Amino acid sequence: xxxxxxxxxxxxxxxxxxxxxxxxxxxxxxxxxxxxxxxxxxxxxxxxxxxxxxxxxxxxxxxxxxxxxxxxxxxxxxxxxxxxxxxxxxxxxxxxxxxxxxxxxxxxxxxxxxxxxxxxxxxxxxxxxxxxxxxxxxxxxxxxxxxxxxxxxxxxxxxxxxxxxxxxxxxxxxxxxxxxxxxxxxxxxxxxxxxxxxxxxxxxxxxxxxxxxxxxxxxxxxxxxxxxxxxxxxxxxxxxxxxxxxxxxxxxxxxx
Amino acid sequence: xxxxxxxxxxxxxxxxxxxxxxxxxxxxxxxxxxxxxxxxxxxxxxxxxxxxxxxxxxxxxxxxxxxxxxxxxxxxxxxxxxxxxxxxxxxxxxxxxxxxxxxxxxxxxxxxxxxxxxxxxxxxxxxxxxxxxxxxxxxxxxxxxxxxxxxxxxxxxxxxxxxxxxxxxxxxxxxxxxxxxxxxxxxxxxxxxxxxxxxxxxxxxxxxxxxxxxxxxxxxxxxxxxxxxxxxxxxxxxxxxxxxxxxxxxxxxxxxxxxxxxxxxxxxxxxxxxxxxxxxxxxxxxxxxxxxxxxxxxxxxxxxxxxxxxxxxxxxxxxxxxxxxxxxxxxxxxxxxxxxxxxxxxxxxxxxxxxxxx
Numbered sequence: 337x338x339x340x341x342x343x344x345x346x347x348x349x350x351x352x353x354x355x356x357x358x359x360x361x362x363x364x365x366x367x368x369x370x371x372x373x374x375x376x377x378x379x380x381x382x383x384x385x386x387x388x389x390x391x392x393x394x395x396x397x398x399x400x401x402x403x404x405x406x407x408x409x410x411x412x413x414x415x416x417x418x419x420x421x422x423x424x425x426x427x428x429x430x431x432x433x434x435x436x437x438x439x440x441x442x443x444x445x446x447x448x449x450x451x452x453x454x455x456x457x458x459x460x461x462x463x464x465x466x467x468x469x470x471x472x473x474x475x476x477x478x479x480x481x482x483x484x485x486x487x488x489x490x491x492x493x494x495x496x497x498x499x500x501x502x503x504x505x506x507x508x509x510x511x512x513x514x515x516x517x518x519x520x521x522x523x524x525x526x527x528x529x530x531x532x533x534x535x536x537x538x539x540x541x542x543x544x545x546x547x548x549x550x551x552x553x554x555x556x557x558x559x560x561x562x563x564x565x566x567x568x569x570x571x572x573x574x575x576x577x578x579x580x581x582x583x584x585x586x587x588x589x590x591x592x
Numbered sequence: 593x594x595x596x597x598x599x600x601x602x603x604x605x606x607x608x609x610x611x612x613x614x615x616x617x618x619x620x621x622x623x624x625x626x627x628x629x630x631x632x633x634x635x636x637x638x639x640x641x642x643x644x645x646x647x648x649x650x651x652x653x654x655x656x657x658x659x660x661x662x663x664x665x666x667x668x669x670x671x672x673x674x675x676x677x678x679x680x681x682x683x684x685x686x687x688x689x690x691x692x693x694x695x696x697x698x699x700x701x702x703x704x705x706x707x708x709x710x711x712x713x714x715x716x717x718x719x720x721x722x723x724x725x726x727x728x729x730x731x732x733x734x735x736x737x738x739x740x741x742x743x744x745x746x747x748x749x750x751x752x753x754x755x756x757x758x759x760x761x762x763x764x765x766x767x768x769x770x771x772x773x774x775x776x777x778x779x780x781x782x783x784x785x786x787x788x789x790x791x792x793x794x795x796x797x798x799x800x801x802x803x804x805x806x807x808x809x810x811x812x813x814x815x816x817x818x819x820x821x822x823x824x825x826x827x828x829x830x831x832x833x834x835x836x837x838x839x840x841x842x843x844x845x846x847x848x849x850x851x852x853x854x855x856x857x858x859x860x861x862x863x864x865x866x867x868x869x870x871x872x873x874x875x876x877x878x879x880x881x882x883x884x885x886x887x888x889x890x891x892x893x894x895x896x897x898x899x900x901x902x903x904x905x906x907x908x909x910x911x912x913x914x915x916x917x918x919x920x921x922x923x924x925x926x927x928x929x930x931x932x933x934x935x936x937x938x939x940x941x942x943x944x945x946x947x948x949x950x
Contacts, residue, residue, distance in 0.1 A: 386802050412804030424799035428859065429791050432604075436785075437792045441804030443785040447813075450784035451777055457784055458605065464785075465601045504803065 339364045339540050340508055345384060345394030346564075354380045356564040357394065362508070367534055367541045369551045371575070372561035373584055378544040379421060380564075382510050385542075386418050387411050398508065413441040417506035419497045421513045421544075427486045431477060431496055434485060435468040438503030442467075471499045474537075475529065491522040498529060502537070509533065511543040515550050527553045548576065560584070607779055624768055628761045637760035637832075642872045643767035644828045647774050649852035649864035651821030654778060656850070657859040658787065659814040660794030662718045665705070665725030666849045669819040671732055671841035673698045673826025675739055678747045678836055687750030687757065691770075694827040695820045702819020706812035725846055732838035744837030747830045757831060767828050774821050778861050781817070790814050822849075844897060851900055855907050857914025866915040874899065 338361040347355045355377045362368045370378045383389045385396060387408040396404045398414060406414070417438075426434050443464070445457045472478055475495050480488060485496065494514065501509055514530065515523040527550050533539050534554075545551050551558060551572055558575040560567040568578040575581055596603075596610060608614050628636050648670055655661050677694035681687060709720050732739050739745075750757045757766055781787045789810045792800035801807055830836055848871050856867025875896055882895075889895065907914055913921075 388798065388801070407806075408801050409804055409806040412802060418802050420799060424796040426792050426795035426799075428795055429788075433788060433791065437788045437800070437803055437805075440785055440789060440792075445784075447786070450786050451780055453780040453784065458602075461605055461784065462601055465604070469601075500803070 338362060339399060340385075340542070341395075341397040342381075342385075343395040343397065345381075345396065346392045347380060347384060347389055348392045353564050355384065358561070358564070358566055359394075360559055360566070360569065362540060362542055364540055365534065365538060366556040367530060367543060367554050369543045369545055369555040369558045369572070370561060371545060371548075371551060371558060371581075372567070375563075376561040376584075377564040378561055379512055381561075382418060382512050382542075382544060385411075385510060386416065412504050412506075415505070415507035416510065417501035417504040417508075418510035419494075419501050419512055419514065421516060423490075423493050423497055425485045425493055425497055425500070428484065430482050430484055431480050431488070432468060432472075432482060434496060434500050435471055435503045436464055438471075438500040439464040439467060441504055467505070468503055471502045474502070474532075475499050490517055491519070494518060494522070494526065495529070498526075498533075502533070502539075506539060509539050509541045511541060511545075513544055513546060515545060515547045523547055523550055526550065530554045552576070605783055628764055633760050636764050638872065638876065640760055640764040640767050641832055642868050643764070643771045644825050644832055645848075645852060645872055646865050646868035647767070647771050647828070648822045648825035648849055649856065649868045650771075650774050650778055650861060651818040651825065652849050652853050653856070653859075653861060653864040654781070654790070654821070655814055655818035656853045657863070658782070658794060659790040659811065661713065661811065661814065662850075663721040663815075663818070664718050664843070664846050664850065665721035665723075665728070666818075666822050667841045667843065667845035668725040668728035669698050669702060669822040670826040670829055670845065670849075671728060671838070672701050672819075673823030674830040674836055674841075675732065675826075676823070677827035678745070678830045679738055681748045681750060682745070687752055690750075691824065691827050695824040698823020698826065699816040699820030701823075703812045703816035705819070706815025707808070709815075710808050710811050722843065722846075725841075725843060729838060729841055732841065739836070739838065742838065744835060746835050747833075750831060763828065763832050766831075770824055770828060774824065775861065777821075782861075786810075786813070847897075848900065851904050854904055855914050857916030857918075858912070860914075860916045862919075863914050863916040866919070870903075870915065871900075874903075 340362040342358060342360050344357040344359050345355060346353060346357050358377075358381065360368070370381060372378050380389065384391050387403070387406055391404055394404070395402060398416060401414070403411070403414065426437060429437070443460060445454075445460050448454075449457045472481060475498065477492070477495065477499060480492060480496075485493060488496065494517070498511070498514070501511075511530070514526050518526060530541060530543070531554055534541060541554075543551075543555070555572050557570060558572045559569045560575050560578065560581045562580075562584040567580040567584060568575045598604065608617075627639070631639075648666065651669075652663065652666050655663055673694040676697050677690045680690040680693060685693075705721070705724055709717055712720055733742060735741070752766070757763065781790075789800065789805045792803065792805055793807060793810055793814075797807060833840065852864060852867030852871050854867070855870050856865070857863030878896055878899065882891075911918060
């Protein structure tokens with residue numbers, strides 16, 4: 337059974353069809369990449385999955401459950417975490433606090449228990465802290481633990497965002513351009529993290545990416561989009577050499 | 593310099609960072625407790641006023657400094673707390689019940705305001721809360737049967753365990769107790785998921801949401817907590833002024849609260865205390881120097897509000913960390929002496945400049 341399935345999803349903004357009946361399935365444990373030129377609708381698909389936008393048509397199914405109309409704040413609790421293209425960290429909080437916010441969907445203590453800092457809250461906080469510490473050592477972020485995000489270099493922030501997503505203990509991880517703004521070495525490092533996340537943590541990944549070397553390094557399957565439509569889907573090499581994909585990137589005569 | 597060696601996660605959760613904290617705050621508590629025996633009635637009264645404003649300041653700080661929502665209507669919450677407390681007291685309800693009821697009722701009002709204003713932020717929220725403030729002000733004026741209208745009414749003397757809370761000293765101790773309670777609550781709040789959710793909403797709503805934070809619920813909650821604390825301050829304020837009249841709760845008071853938050857230092861609980869000291873003591877300072885000012889400046893009407901305005905603008909321009917930020921810098925200067933560098937407190941802005949990174 338597939339972990340995630342999009343059935344004929346579409347979204348219209350006014351007259352523009354940003355995503356036009358796109359269907360795909362993601363299997364448990366694979367890395368699925370979405371590529372395409374700017375404005376192809378890649379990030380829009382992420383925003384549809386994380387329910388920031390409403391789908392106009394179609395169905396989203398995660399783990400056998402229809403999430404097409406699930407409110408956005410419940411998505412993390414179901415096991416879908418994401419990162420953002422332009423980094424949406426909590427800039428005036430420390431790295432540790434950012435990771436602990438990632439634990440939010442796992443906190444169960446009530447309001448009064450928190451206000452009074454009862455033993456139940458203390459126990460839970462300690463558990464959150466342990467989980468956050470696991471992520472810190474997994475990603476090697478120890479030296480930045482108490483640094484404000486605003487004082488961290490861009491490359492580190494990218495990793496922190498990955499860490500924050502991991503703190504939610506997701507089954508499906510959505511990575512929106514994990515390599516954007518990173519240099520070659522950092523991009524390579526990001527590739528290794530993604531492979532580790534897949535192999536060691538067993539998390540399924542959907543990734544939007546422009547860097548083809550990263551795409552071929554980590555993806556099991558690739559979907560190419562243009563103007564909100566699927567151009568090709570399959571093995572990375574297969575998709576990259578697909579004539580439609582080449583045309584979308586390099587340009588060429590259109591058939592119409 | 594002090595280096596902290598941490599061997600346990602509980603250390604990060606603890607209310608005190610190290611023994612020095614316990615010593616200094618303990619000393620402060622002792623000083624505060626014996627102060628009424630050392631100082632005159634006038635100063636104790638003024639300090640009581642500082643405590644009351646600090647309580648409201650902490651409340652507003654949670655909303656503005658931590659959740660990132662502005663409110664220009666907090667004078668209304670202070671008023672709701674004051675009237676709820678005093679009206680109930682006049683009905684013969686004991687003070688130990690009217691005080692929490694005033695807090696809870698104001699919190700409920702805060703949540704009620706919080707819900708419809710959730711979609712607003714920034715300037716729009718400021719205007720909406722400003723409007724709320726003036727609506728509530730009008731209600732205080734017109735609802736004669738309850739509030740006594742423009743004439744107002746004298747606030748009855750409260751009793752705690754049979755002891756009357758009278759005069760400056762009584763208000764001082766009760767306010768101190770409530771301030772400590774409010775500080776304890778805020779401290780707990782800020783080290784639990786609730787406080788972190790507030791910070792998350794302040795810094796990035798979209799990612800807060802995708803981390804599983806229910807924006808509407810947490811915004812309403814932080815409005816309620818903030819209003820509730822201000823309501824408690826209001827109940828005490830009624831006993832501080834001893835005679836309730838609607839004109840006490842005008843926009844200028846709301847602006848004073850905002851000044852507390854900004855001048856004290858946005859995003860720090862200490863800041864709320866420093867800000868309250870500033871806001872309460874500046875008028876006294878003006879009163880002292882008023883006669884010595886040149887060009888008849890001392891007799892100019894509106895000297896006080898304009899000074900508040902000027903200080904607010906200057907702080908925002910030149911000292912965004914407020915008084916607390918200044919204190920941190922001073923502390924750092926002494927700790928690092930003589931190695932202080934100018935860049936120590938400068939935020940690094942950007943590493944790569946492109947349209948992608950704002």
